[in-house]
Amino acid sequence: VSGRIGLLTLARDLKRRKARERQGLFVAEGLRTVEALLASPLRVRGVLVCDTLDRTPRGGELLSAINSRGLELVRVSEADFDSAADTEQPQGVLAVAEQPERRLDALTLGADARLLVLDGIQDPGNVGTLLRSAAALGAVASIVLPGTVDPWNAKVVRSAVGHQFRHPPVAATLSELGAFLEAQGCALWGAAAEGAPLGQAPVPVRLAIAVGNEGNGLSDELRAACHELVSIPMAANAESLNVAVAAGILLHVLRPAH
Amino acid sequence: VSGRIGLLTLARDLKRRKARERQGLFVAEGLRTVEALLASPLRVRGVLVCDTLDRTPRGGELLSAINSRGLELVRVSEADFDSAADTEQPQGVLAVAEQPERRLDALTLGADARLLVLDGIQDPGNVGTLLRSAAALGAVASIVLPGTVDPWNAKVVRSAVGHQFRHPPVAATLSELGAFLEAQGCALWGAAAEGAPLGQAPVPVRLAIAVGNEGNGLSDELRAACHELVSIPMAANAESLNVAVAAGILLHVLRPAH
Numbered sequence A, B: 001v002s003g004r005i006g007l008l009t010l011a012r013d014l015k016r017r018k019a020r021e022r023q024g025l026f027v028a029e030g031l032r033t034v035e036a037l038l039a040s041p042l043r044v045r046g047v048l049v050c051d052t053l054d055r056t057p058r059g060g061e062l063l064s065a066i067n068s069r070g071l072e073l074v075r076v077s078e079a080d081f082d083s084a085a086d087t088e089q090p091q092g093v094l095a096v097a098e099q100p101e102r103r104l105d106a107l108t109l110g111a112d113a114r115l116l117v118l119d120g121i122q123d124p125g126n127v128g129t130l131l132r133s134a135a136a137l138g139a140v141a142s143i144v145l146p147g148t149v150d151p152w153n154a155k156v157v158r159s160a161v162g163h164q165f166r167h168p169p170v171a172a173t174l175s176e177l178g179a180f181l182e183a184q185g186c187a188l189w190g191a192a193a194e195g196a197p198l199g200q201a202p203v204p205v206r207l208a209i210a211v212g213n214e215g216n217g218l219s220d221e222l223r224a225a226c227h228e229l230v231s232i233p234m235a236a237n238a239e240s241l242n243v244a245v246a247a248g249i250l251l252h253v254l255r256p257a258h
Helices: A003-013 A017-023 A031-038 A051-055 A057-068 A078-084 A124-136 A154-159 A174-184 A220-225 A243-253 B003-013 B017-023 B031-038 B051-055 B057-068 B078-084 B124-136 B154-159 B174-184 B220-225 B243-253
Strands: A025-029 A044-049 A073-075 A093-098 A114-119 A141-144 A169-171 A187-197 A207-212 A228-231 B025-029 B044-049 B073-075 B093-098 B114-119 B141-144 B169-171 B187-197 B207-212 B228-231
Touching: A003 A044, A003 A078, A003 A093, A017 A025, A025 A031, A025 A154, A031 A044, A031 A057, A031 A093, A044 A078, A051 A057, A051 A078, A057 A073, A114 A124, A114 A243, A124 A141, A124 A154, A124 A243, A124 B243, A174 A187, A174 A220, A187 A220, A187 A243, A207 A243, A243 B124, A243 B243, B003 B044, B003 B078, B003 B093, B017 B025, B025 B031, B025 B154, B031 B044, B031 B057, B031 B093, B044 B078, B051 B057, B051 B078, B057 B073, B114 B124, B114 B243, B124 B141, B124 B154, B124 B243, B174 B187, B174 B220, B187 B220, B187 B243, B207 B243
Parallel strands: A044 A073, A114 A141, A114 A207, A141 A169, A187 A207, A187 A228, B044 B073, B114 B141, B114 B207, B141 B169, B187 B207, B187 B228
Antiparallel strands: A025 A093, A044 A093, B025 B093, B044 B093
């Protein structure tokens, strides 16, 4: 990146998934997310700001931190800034950074590792909250299967409030995941309304927990690959839980024995 | 309401909390939410549609259902419709309905009742997901304390995907809540990072579970009123869980013995 036009054009371009994938870059928007990015090991390519950022003391502190780190800082008009931002209320700051490369075959599983598997999750807010929950509840990684929204979408990054910078999502196909889990001796359980109520089957030592699409649940292929389908006990007449809430309950209840 | 101008003007007006409170009405937007509303016992005042709704078979079915119920149906231009809608992608349909009146002193608690208490939750999506979780996980009611976003905001209604029509939120002050819980012999536990890890204290028979503001947690007043503060075990370096995920875990783990 070089100069005003470069960073602004790049940020606008990175609204498209194809551009993010081709360049291996993503955009972090808003005060809290950019603060978390600067505190993470990820490489920042540049920061775009507009005058909105100067209006709060916290914005001023962030500006000082950006300057003292010697990062490329480009100031644009509010209109130009808004044309590059993808989330609501980005508070006058966004940063372009490199996606950490994290591949399934580079993952090391501890004795009692937990993984979260995202199968066709469509809502960026849900994906962000899932990554946040997986990180906070001790999963080693989150595996993102095809059909799931891009985990480096700015709305996902915003919802994960920095958790994915230290707990990066790993993209894989179902057959890659299946081979990996088998090689690692790791069981795969899926969340499904018709599954056995949580608490019946003994919990495997190494476990991957899969959650599916907001409307349709797990795909047939994933369902077939699961060693066990489990459900969360619910009230009579209740339709369903939000997928991130369901995953949080499963990650907590199925955590390693302590 | 009477006629095109009446319902359109009313829907626009109901974007404001004060108007919703004064009139005791709210707006449900989008196919799934309006379908859930029609399946609920709530009274519908009228439905506003634009041509977008006709473009899907599901939209056509909903139109038939509205007509066969004899509900007031007003068709407006897409531009007028958009001026009345408050959420993204309302799919060409919104309904104006009456807020069910539900007061704390009219609540009946069963032997092992659970309540959820919302203390200063700011994000409408979080409030909607909290109401959905409370309903799905068997809480009798959700108590909404001052400082929380209006639970009849269209974005909340959308996120709750119909659950709040059968599990209506109850507005109360902290002192009203305190008096009610004492009279009912119901304990109050609060979620707080510094609380005792979940699983230590014996679970009371009747229990209200409080969760606090996304940034600041529980208010000092609520904290002081709690019989117990509890925390969810987390990974080292983890910052926090989303408030709706935390509430889901607490409602599940602290459910009545079965």
